[in-house]
Every structure is written in C-alpha cells, then in structure tokens.
Amino acid sequence: MSDYCKTCGKPLTNDDIGFYKKMVNRGAEEFSCIACLSRHFDLREEQSRALIERWRAAGCALFCSEGERE
Secondary structure, eight states: OOOOOOOTOOOOOHHHHHHHHTOOOOSSSSSOOOOHHHOOOOOOOHHHHHHHHHHHHOOOOGGGOOGGGG
C-alpha cells in the first residue's frame, strides 16, 4: 500500500485513505489525498471533511484513529 498521494505525492493520513476507499474503491492499494480527490469530485475540501466527520460520528470503520490503520 502506498503512503503517498498518487496525484500530488503528499504523505497520506488515515482520513485520506478512508475517504478514497469510501468514495472510490474499498480494495484500492493506491490513493489520492482529500484535496486531490475533492477536486476530482468537484467538492470543496471543507465539504469532504464534513462528510468524513459525519461518517466518523456514524461509526464508519474507515475513519478510525491514526494508530488503527488497516
């Protein structure tokens, strides 16, 4: 699994990976960061982060704490 955005090369966080898996493909092995994926889906980054917080509050396992990455 890559630790860097496949679009811009920025280091990835758990939220970047979770957002990519939620929006694109749960089985992905390469990922784009939230900023790049937001641009791809024509979203403001703030909208994407609000979605992540909503999913986290709902208990989505893709948005666990940093130490619990799959």
